[in-house]
Amino acid sequence: MRNHPGSGARGRWMLRTVGVLTAGALAGGALAGCSAKNQVPSIGYAVDAVPLSYNGGSTLGANGGAAAVFSRVLTGFFYTGPDGQQVADTDYGTAKQVPGDVQTIQYRLSPEGAYSDGVPTSCDDLVLEWAARSGRFTKPGPGGGQVPMFDAASTAGYRDIEKVECQSGSKDATVVFRPGRHFLPWQTLFSAASLLPAHIIAQATGVPNIVSAVQSADPVVMGKLAQFWNTGWNLTPGKVDTKLFPSSGPYRIDSYSDSDGLVLVKNDKWWGLAPRTPRIVVWPKNTDMKKKMSDKAIGVVDIGAGSVKDLDLSGFSVNQVPGRGAEQLTLSTSGVFASADTRRAFGLCVPRKALFDKLGHPGFDQKSGLGSGPLNSRITQADSLYYGPSSGAGNKYAGGDTAGAQQALSSAGVSNPTVRVGYRAPDDRRAQTVAMIADACRAxxxxxxxxxxxxxxxxxxxxxxxxxxxxxxxxPGPAGSLSGIAAAAALYTGQGLNFGHYGNGRYDAIVDQLAADDNSTNVLNLRAEAENLLWNEMPTIPLFNTPRTIAFGNGMQSGIVNPTEAGAGWNMDRWVLRR
Known part of the structure; x- marks a missing residue:
């Protein structure tokens, strides 16, 4: 077997991680298993993501958990590791920052890199990703003004890029940021589950050269590209044309149906270390998990803790851990919640402390950091040194302040409002959450x-x-990372992930400055200002770090807990299950 530098680096990093984790509960099934047992040829992976699109950079794909499902199908320069950090994937290529006044990143794709349909990876893929997520391509909106052509989940970082220098078909690209702009978390760009095959969109739209098309910026041509980028990679069970979904990773899509799940199989064109198990079946949130468990069709479980009532996990190594995602209520800024006073009223009556005590830390009791109490920040991780000093404004919203809620409703001129709370069902913990909120707010x-x-x-x-x-x-499922890009984007004006359509220019300016400033005093002051502003305007109500149940079947090797957006499947190509 050839030694691939990227696979070696990834493998060494994994071994270091396992060495640390085995000292505590997070080892999961990492070292379980006995070589005398037979290796199973297919592993079922139950995850509460809802795969809606292959395109993890789109709003639909990001919300559908593409990072938890496709990180080892569509690889990139970086992926999200178990601690929420960005880790370089040198199998795909290398990225390095070039010294100078203008931020510049040099990308080099692996010379061996090719999609499962035989077409080489190229810098065209980076140009497509930047074009789609830069926000610079717009069209007239239905109510006047301009709206983005591309339904990007977030433009963070990409909107600061001036150009991507690329000769079509080349393995090299130079990304140059705008003068005066700087993006500290640049490793979040061009990452796993977001870099898409430009040759597929070229074939589908009849646009032969994506690089030239983006450079010329013809609105008709860009409109064609945007239409396919937005919907051409959507996933509908029973209606997946696998020719549209070539892989750049160890696995490729074989089929997708409600009855048989999302089937991933070994990609024979993968140039890195071959996956240790040739077939992974992803069972998404709408699966009858209890039946699949009784049928022994599942070897890995990654779901919200308590989301499936009375789930029998005997025969599994079970880890109950706080996730890096924030369990929260995102409020509409229209209708009943058009007024900030009404949103504050709701925030005052939502029993955040009681919700955490009953539902927020099942099976673990953290004294500090993630999962140690009600979450008081939307954009700062609870284990950050900035968290305590910047999030004090949330303390007045422990919940159950009936008088304060009534006063806020009176200020808004609203009486007896009805609030309809939606979530992806079935989910027993979230159903309990809504019931507790209803009881507390009734008064x-x-x-x-x-x-x-x-x-x-x-x-x-x-x-x-x-x-x-x-x-x-x-x-609905795995979420969160150390960088907090999605968390910040979810409240940034005009972003795809900003489902409540909140907008505040000062908040936007703070997010932009935080992305460029690493001075600790400035960072603390900015984060505190942001949270004070958000608790006052209440576009969301954070509850607690989403608790995750991550379990590996007995006999599993290299199962490593990853309570982030990447989920347990972040290293599925290393899984081995012996029974």
Whole structure:
């Protein structure tokens, strides 16, 4: 077997991680298993993501958990590791920052890199990603003004890029940022589950050269590209044309159906270390998990703790851990919540402390950091040194302040409002959450209705639903990272992940400055200002770090807990299950 530098680096990093984790509960099934047992050829991976699009850079794909499902199908220069950090994937290519006044990153794709259909990876893929997520390509909106052509989940970082220097078909690209702009978390760009095959969109739209098309910026041509980018990679069970979904990773899509799940199989064109198990079946949130468990069709479980009532996990190594995603209510800024006073009223009656005590830390008791109490910040991780000093404004919203809620409703001129809370059902913990909120807010004259549905998506906010209950950026499943890009984008004006359509120019300016400033005093002051502003305007109500249940079947090797947006499947190509 050839030695691939990227696979070696990834493997060494994994071994270091396992060495640390085995000292505590997070080892999961990492070292379990006995070589005398037979290796199973297919592993079922149950995750509460809802795969809606192959395109993890789109609003639909990001909210559908593409990072948890496709990180080892569509690889990139970086992926999200178990601690929420960005880790270089040198199998895909290398990226390095070049010294100079203008921020410049040099990218070099692996010379061996090719999609599963045989077409080489190239810098065209980076140009497509930048064009789609830069925000610079717009069209007339239905109500006047301009709106983005591309339905990007977030433009963070990409909007600061001036140009991507690329000769079509080349393995090299130079990304040059705008003068005066700097993006500290640049490793979040061009990452796993977001870099798409430009040759597919070229074939589908009849645009032969994506690089030339982006450079010429012809609105008709860009409109064609945007239309396919937005919807051409959507995933509908039973209707997946695999020719449109070539892989750049160890696995490729083989099929997708409600009955058989999302089937990933070994990609024979993968140039790195071959996956240790040739077949992974992803069972998404709408799966009858209890039946699949009884059928022994599942070897890995990664779901919200308590989301499946009375789930029998005997025969598994079970880890109950706080996630890096924020369990929260995202509020519409129209309808019943058009007024900040009404949103504050709701925030005052939501029993955040009681919710955390009952639902926020099942199976673990953290004294500090993640999962140690009600979450008081939307954009700062609870284990950050900045968290305590910047998030004090949330302390007045422990919940149950009936008088304060009534006063805020009076200020808004609103009486007896009804709040419909949507979430992706079935989800027992979230159903309990809504019930507890309804009980607590009834005394303030606020009626809370459970609007959970198996087809709920947070784009329904403001159209039949007033609040969305989910993780960071409304995600139903795995969410969160150290960089907090999705968390910040979810409240930034005009972003795809901003489902409540909140907008505040000062907040936007703070986010932009935080992305460029690493002075600790400035960072602390900016984060505190942001949270003071957000607690006053209440576009979301953070509850607690979403607790995750991550379990590996007995006999699993290299199962490593990753309570972030990447989920347990972040290293599925290393899994081995012996029975």
């Amino acid at each position: 303030a004259g606020i009626t809370v209705v459970d609007a959970g549905s198996p087809t709920f998506v947070p784009t329904q906010l403001g159209a039949g639903v007033d609040a969305a209950l989910g993780g960071t950026a409304g995600a």
